[in-house]
Amino acid sequence: MKPNIEHVKKxxxxxxxxxxxxxxxxxxxxIICYFTTLVDGGELNKQLALLKRQAEAKTQNWAISAASSSYPYTDDKLQNLLSLGETALIFPQANIIVAINLKKEQARTTDEPENEHVITGSHEGFIENKDTNIALIRKRLLRADFVVKNIYTGNKNSDIVTYAYIATVTDPQLVENIDKKLSAVSSDEFFTPGQLIEYxxxxxxxxxxxxxxxxxPDRVASNLLEGRIVLLxxxxxxxxxxxxxxxSFFQTPDDFNSRTLVGSFYRLLxxxxxxxxxxxxxFYVSVVSFHSEILPIEISKQVKLAINEIPYRPFLEAILLExxxxxxxxASMRLPTPIGQTIAIVGGLVVGDAIVSAGLVSNLMVIVVAMTAISSFVIPSAEMNMTIRILRFPFMLGAALFGFFGMVIGLLLLxxxxxxxxxxxxxxxxxxxxFDFTRFKDxxxxxPFLRFLRSTKKKGVRE
Amino acid sequence: MRIQKGIIIVILTLLLSGCWDETQYKDLTIVPLVGIEGEEGDITTMFAFPTFQNGKIEYSSSQGKGVSTRAARSDANHQTMEALDMAHLEVILMSADLAKTDFAPSLDMFFRTPRNRITSYIAIVEGEMGTYFNPPGNLKSEISYYYPELLRTVVLYSFGANFTLQDAMKTMFDPGIDLALPYLRINEETGIPKVVGSGLFSKQRYTGVTLSSSESISAVIMADKLNKYARITFEWEAKNTQITVNVMRVKKKWTIGTDTITASYHLDVAVEEYAPHNLHEKKNREEAAAFLKTSFKEHFDAVIKKSQEAESDILGFGRKVRAFHQELWNKGDWQQTYANIPIQVEVDVRLKLTNIAE
Incomplete structure (x- = not known):
């Protein structure tokens, strides 16, 4: 059946x-058809005029231009092209589709990401447009061996995962491995990087x-140079x-922008x-329920005073506060900033104080839990930070059951x-x-960066 | 099914086991001070401890009697609100009468439990233990603070050395060296417990002989166990003044012959107090050094004399004798040998610091 307007609409x-x-x-x-919501009409007119001139000149590949290409007509192909935001020019006699790629960009600016602020250094961040993101990386690498590969996942050939690497630096086996894994993915509903990671x-x-x-992008670029692969x-x-x-989860770009000694101090911190x-x-739970003898006498009285009239076991106390x-x-994470701050103040200061005076939790426990919470937020990676926070619950359980021995068993398992x-x-x-001493030092x-460069020259590129 | 069984087993293990060793800190009473008196088979033990009520720290004490220290503690436990815990023990006071008997088994309790501190100080008191727990004078502090701080000062100013429980027991059971423990007495004027010197032990018993406090410092200097300060004041009658020196460094050299011992000392001292203020002149310095030399020798001789009378080798000549001079060691009981062997003391003093800026 020859395609006509009615058929396309259907x-x-x-x-x-x-x-x-x-x-x-x-x-x-x-027949020209496109989604008005996805295509830039003004640009389309210019492109059509160009194609028309090429068609009149009767060149062999008149349909090929910087933004267009041609395919044999099938219903599936037409659906696919339309849904990708391309403009389809159908010629029923010749049975071909000329696809013109003129998407209307709906992008925000490349601002610094909210959760990865740095003090000095680049303040650019990725956005929701993959091509822009790759451009941001390429801008930093400017070399011919930076390779970008697209892989289509899903049945409709519409979901694209891109992986990128530097060919001369990255282990080819690693690239092959990733390629194999991504090619094996077949899912129609594949939206978040989290799902991608699971594959x-x-x-x-x-x-x-x-x-x-x-x-x-600067973090991505430096990781690429160290021989890693990036998925977008x-x-x-x-x-x-x-x-x-x-x-890797404990390093930030700031480390390399600060003084060597300062950077080292914060890395150790x-x-x-x-x-x-x-x-x-x-540790606190272990000490107050098993090993009180390790407390120095000066602090032991204060500890005793703090916990003497708490009705619960230290473990319950800790769980309650954690x-x-x-x-x-x-609660404060998803609230708008002003309300989030209010919650933090009410939660942290008011309730924290009240919970101690109510005698539910000792003030030492508040110090311990506050210190723990602050420590966990120091870790630069949001994901690692979550992991660490989850991990302390099993350790608390071990400590409550067996004291230091329980902690050691937990550490062993970890x-x-x-x-x-x-x-x-x-x-x-x-x-x-x-163990690798050259990388261990870092x-x-x-x-210092210069000395570090010399050592990598000898040992090959670090990974 | 297997997984379910596994989960049930894990949960049951967790619920049915664990927490054996648990000793909740809030259910314990920390005891910083213990007093032991009586005799083997009839021990009275006193405990001083803080109590915590309504957010306040108050101090209390408790007493128990029993055939051993542990039995006495159990007895005291029945009269105390929470269980008495020795893990934070700082000071053990022992009555002189008990120290004169075979008291080592009474201290066994403190070694038996791994969580107990063995770095707590041990000291001897004269008379009734009760008066040291309720001194007649006003301490202006709690006894469980007073004694640890007092004995820390003793260490800092070199009034005594090696009297933690661990060191004391080690020294006591070493045949080549004898123990000296700080000796406390109630000051009759103020009614406050005071360190008056060191009690000398021979083998495992207290001899009843005590060194005065200046002799105690001399003994510490002679054993080269100085702490931060070792101050000693001499009356210089010829010049009608006093001179206070701080011994900074000791070099000791013991020469042991077949029937005589020569102990020679080289002391580096700093002058801390000297009213005439003329030590920047060499002549005066030499004069002072010569005076100090004789004064130190007098003190050292007194220490040797007293310890020989008590048959108490507190300086540990026996260790060297045992290691290098078997014929002398094998002469018989070392404490007897020590009491009878002539010991020559030689002292050389060098004024290192006069503390005068010219």
Whole structure:
């Protein structure tokens, strides 16, 4: 059946934002159709004039231009092109579609991402348009070996996942591995990077993020240079970086913009915050329910005074307050800023004070939980920060059951898990285990950049 | 099905087990001070501890009797609100009468439990233990604060050394060295407990002989166990003045012969107080050094004399003898040998600091 206007309308279930008209063309009549909501009409007119001139000149590939291409006509192809926002020019006699790609851009500006502020350095951030995002990366790399590959997932060939890497730096096996994994994905409803990550990562049930998520092009570019692969999706400002190690989550671009000593101090502080965020409440519970002998005599009286009249076990006390803090966090996160701040003040100050004077929780516990909460927010990655906050509950349970012994058992299990963890096939605890001294040095302190460059020259590119 | 079974087993294990060792801190009474008196088989133990009520710290004490220290503690436990916990013990006071008997088993309790501190100080008191727990004078502080701070000062100013529970027991059971513990007495004028010197032990018993406080410092200097300060004041009668020196460094050299011991000391001292103020002149310095030399020798000789009378080798000559001079060691009981062997003391003093800015 030859396509006509009625047929085209039926194909898109007679939606009202479809523009479909007959159009005069040299040699034969055509049908032009596009979604008015997705296509820029003014630009389209210019493109049509260009194509018409080419058609009149009777060149062989008159339909090919910078923004157009031609396909044999099928109903599926037409539906696909329309839904991707392209303009379809149908020639029923020749049975071809000329597709013109002139999407109307609905993009916000490339502002700095809300949750990844830096003090000095680039303030650009990814937006919901993938092409812009790739442009932001390319602008920073400016080299021919930066490769962008598209993979179509889903049955309708409409969802595109892009992965990018630097060909001369990245391990080809890694690229092949990613390609295989992404090609195997088949899902029609595939919207968020979170879903994408679940397809790519190996340990879905692990609490630890195995891929780094960022909205900063400078972070992506520096990771690419270190031999990692970046996954991008259309309509999402989030880039997914892998393979990563546990320690990648504790570094920020700010480290490299600050002085060596200062950067090192804050890097160490972050590692310390990791320890307090996981273990502090468990340590407190252990001490007051099992190992009070380790308290120095001077503080022991104050501790005793604080907890003497608390009706609950320290474990319940800790759970109560931890849950309370999580509630405040969760409540204030999605509220508009002014209300969020009010909640934080009411929750943190007013209720925190009242809960102590009511005798439900000791004031030491408030200090411990507050310190823990602050430590967990120091960790630069939002995902790792969540993980750490979840992790302290099992440790508290272990501490409440067996004291330090319980904590050690928990730590043992944690290490067994971390040692088994792989991020895209690479060990998660590298370079600590397996040990690599040249890279190990750079984890806990930030070494001067120049010296660092010299060492990489000798050892090859670091990963 | 297997998974369900597994989950049930895990939950049951968690609910039915665990918390064996739990000792909730809020259910314990921390005891910083213990007093032991009586004799083996009939021990009276006194405990001083803070109590916590309505957000206030108050101090209380409790007493128990029993055949051993542990039995006495159990007895005291029945008269105390919360369980008495020795994990924060700071000071053990022992009556001189108990110290004169075979008292080591009475201290066994403090070693038996791993959570107990063994770095608590141990000291001897003269007379009834009760008066030290309720001193007649006004301490202006609580006894459970007073004694630990007092004994910390003793260490800081080198009035005594090595009298933590751990060191004391180690020293006591070492055949080559004897123990000296701080000796407390109630000051008759003020009614406040005071460290009056060190009680000398021979083997595992207190001899009843005490060194005065200046002799105690001398003993610490002779054993080269100085802490931050070791101040000693001499009356310089020839010049009609006093001189106070702080010993900064001690070099000791013990030469042990077959039937005599020579202990030579080289002391570096700083002058802390000297009213004539003329030590910047070399002549005066030499004069002062010569005076200090004889004064120190007098003090040191007194220490040796007293310890020999008490058959108490507090300086530990026996260790060196045991290690390098077997023929002397094997002569018989070391404490007897020590009491009878002539010991020559030689002192050399060097004024390192005069604390005068010219």
């Amino acid at each position: 194909l898109v279930y007679e939606t009202d934002d479809l523009y479909v008209k007959m159009i005069d063309w040299p040699y034969e009549e055509g 790519v990562e190996e340990h879905t049930w692990s609490p630890f993020p195995q891929l780094l998520v960022t909205e900063r 999706m259309d309509n999402s400002p989030t880039a997914v970086i892998g393979p990563v190690t546990l320690f 972050r590692i310390f915050s990791l320890i307090t965020a996981i273990f502090l409440p468990a 849950v309370f803090i999580e509630l405040i966090r969760e 290490f067994i898990h971390l040692l088994n963890l792989r991020s895209l096939g690479r060990p998660y605890l590298s370079p600590v285990i397996p 984890i806990f302190v930030r070494l």
